[in-house]
Amino acid sequence: MEVFDTYVKSLxxxxxxxxxxxxxxxxLPxxxxxxxxxxxxxxxLPEYYNVFHDLRKDFSKFYNAPQDQTFNSITDLFTIDQACQTQSIKWAK
Known part of the structure; x- marks a missing residue:
């Protein structure tokens, strides 16, 4: 954790x-x-490890993805994001 703190501070x-x-x-991580x-x-652990953004969860929430929708990788998220932007695809609420 000290290495991570040092790296972040170097930025x-x-x-x-x-x-x-x-x-x-x-x-999971x-x-x-x-x-x-x-x-x-x-x-x-420093306090900031208790507050984080789960990219899959935030993505699903933003696009109103069905709860049974699974994303196997970050690539899946980008593919769906591009489809939504170019074709105005929206999941039903």
Whole structure:
């Protein structure tokens, strides 16, 4: 985590700033891996690891995707986004 903090700060970004967010591809990397591992090793995570954006969840919410719609990769999201922009495809609400 120190390496990540140092890297972010080298980009002139303050990870403790209120608007700083980590973006993930699903919740697994943060909620089920990092939090679990840090708990096992008794490592206290900085607060910003508790507030993140799940790209798949936010994408689905933005496009009103059906709950049973699954996205297997980030490529799927871009493909659907492009189709929506070029053909005005919208999922039913």
């Amino acid at each position: 002139n970004i303050e990870p403790q700033a209120p608007m700083f967010r980590i973006v993930t591809d699903g919740q 943060i909620r089920q891996c990092l939090h679990r591992e840090s708990s096992i090793k008794d490592i206290e």
